[in-house]
Amino acid sequence: MGDSTGSKSSTIHVPLHTRVPLSRTSANRVFAFLYFLAILALLYHRCIALLQSFTIVSLLILMADAVLAFMWATSQASRMCPVGRRVFIEHLEHYAKETDYPRLDVFVCTSDPYKEPPMCAVNTALSVMSYDYPTEKLSVYVSDDGGSKLTVFAFMEAARFAALWLPYCKKNKIVERCPEAYFRSNLSWFPETDQIKMMYENMRDRVEKAVQKGSICHDYIPNEGEGEAFSRWTDGFTPQNHPPVIQVLLESSKDKDNAGHTMPNLVYISRGKSATLPHHFKAGALNVLLRVSGTMTNAPVILTLDADMYSNDPQTPLRVLCYLLDPAMDPKLGYIQFPQLFHGINENDIYGGQLKLEFQIEASGMDGLVGSTYTGTGCFFRRGVFFGGPSKTPELNQDHLVNKSINSKEVLAMAHHVADCNFEKQTKWGTEIGFRYGSLVEDFYTGYMLHCKGWKSIFCNPKRPAFLGNSPINLHSTLNQLMRWSVGLLEVAFCRYSPITFGVKSINPLTGLCYAHYAFWPIWSIPITIYAFVPQLALLNCASIFPKASDPWFLLYIFLFLGAYGQECLEFMLAGETIQRWWNNQRMSTIRGLSSFLFGLVEYLLKFIGISTFGFNVTSKVIEEEQRKRYNQGIFEFGVPSPLFLPMTTAAVINLVSFLWGIVQVFKQRELEGLFTQMLLAGFAIVNCWPLYEAMVLRTDEGKMPVKITLISITLAWALYLASSIAF
């Protein structure tokens, strides 16, 4: 970057970053080989059994095992060469001066002032506006898909508050630059802190009052310019149908903070929408941001953020520069992804909300191949990746500079033009250019297609989390979010570019398998559902379907079971987690399989044949106090009579009954051998189902299982038992 080649050659020995294979690599490979042999043996055993006596049960079990084998094999791809990385921000000065830094455009997406309180988005924006980065090179673009006055009002307030907040953070070298998190933690106190805190709280009150009332009090609008902005919300204006609204709230070349320093640009955008045209949810919003920012600042580096993902480390962009400004860096590097980490997760992470395996362990594994997936937020892109493959993209620094004021008539006219809902008609946006359309997990799909085009990526996982977000704290939201992902992932799994056919060829086989593992994630529901019901129904009918405990094949089952669980547990431990957190995570894997994944599969099929129009249902970030209390105590939250809970409660009933029935048989016949494995399985399920039994029978609070669900599941269990007695 830049033309400082002379100084570069003398300092090239100080590295900007390192990449080392993790020490577990060889162990992973040996274990994978052994486990692979065991799976072959199991499948052989299962096929023989099927040939000897063909029953529906042995067919189901074979199917379950085949899916498990597929999921296991694809999961191993990310275990083959995991790597760890480090960057050295302190060496950056040897490579570039601040004036050489590339400009940075930050995109913040928000979409509903009632599900994502504007203050949440404001905090996110303030946390990035105060980055340790040359402010004149920094622009923050806020996309409001809710098209709400309340949001634009909140950001007007934020722009004013930023004039105080930015110099305060920089002068006092505050690390926590998300105001809400800073004032909550109260780590450092300076003479002006009290005043700033008061200003912050006043702002929050005004915004929250406006949201509560649904309108903005006239006294809150200090100048005419701002008042005028609101006139764009005419009578026919609805969130689904309105012309684009673009408002420059801060302009770097004009606005100064209270200490007289430049401010970053801050631009509010609510793209045009029409009820008759598809808007492609978040991918559509991001593409508008790409274009609008292109007319204004056109920075070569882009950071995408969700409203709730605030920056937790002001040096984050410098970390990214350690890769982007390294002259030896692979020019195919397209994006740098930081892990999704969350604040407010309870001690034992009862809903497995961290998604440790997916967001961190497997990401390090993919990083050793061509790079981690894009997870929608906390990701720095080179702008060029959205406009072509690595061979066609211009150099990082060759972005054409836009010299006009971003608030000038011409620029604004252009910006409104590219934000209009008709702009994309007959263009390649969403297919060849920009973020991809066609999947509810636009992030996963976009990252995948970038890899297919030849781009690479890096997973950057610093000790201090770079970003922190919200994770749902009630089970129903968690499961709904996972259901949306399931539908989106299946859309990728079965599209023209399926990882299993296209990905393995165009990227490389191992990365293709990693992507296949995620894309087919929801088919976990097949083995989980089969293993949650079939062996237990067989037990109730006194039919033995597994080898006896004295049979040598029994050991194979034990090895496969303990091997898979043991490896996962070990990986959790190595990532610094506790046993309880691992345990809760494995429970959630089962729960997901019996709810989100199962319903996701069905929704996908319905959508595929055109019956359902399942869309992007935004996860609510508003938290009820009572729910928060129960969550903090580690109590499961059911509360709503949702069909999502039915398969798991039915499984809980059947497992309990079959286990008790098995015990009775043992006492009656004193013969346990043939049914031992099935009883073991039911016993294991019962331990896992404990929170369900509590919620169904023992609890009286608001979050307990609705009686309706309990009654229906008992009926279902009974019906299943009757049906099964015909099959055995």
Ligand SMILES: O=c1ccn([C@@H]2O[C@H](COP(=O)(O)OP(=O)(O)O[C@H]3O[C@H](CO)[C@@H](O)[C@H](O)[C@H]3O)[C@@H](O)[C@H]2O)c(=O)[nH]1
């Ligand atoms: O029509 C829409 C719908 C959503 N969003 C934004 O998308 C983001 C993510 O929505 P959220 O409800 O929080 O979804 P999550 O499931 O928590 O998000 C994960 O999964 C999404 C894909 O399903 C990714 O886009 C996200 O980055 C990733 O964090 C939020 O900022 C929304 O404002 C829009 O801008 N427009």
Ligand SMILES: [Mn+2]
């Ligand atoms: Mn989210």
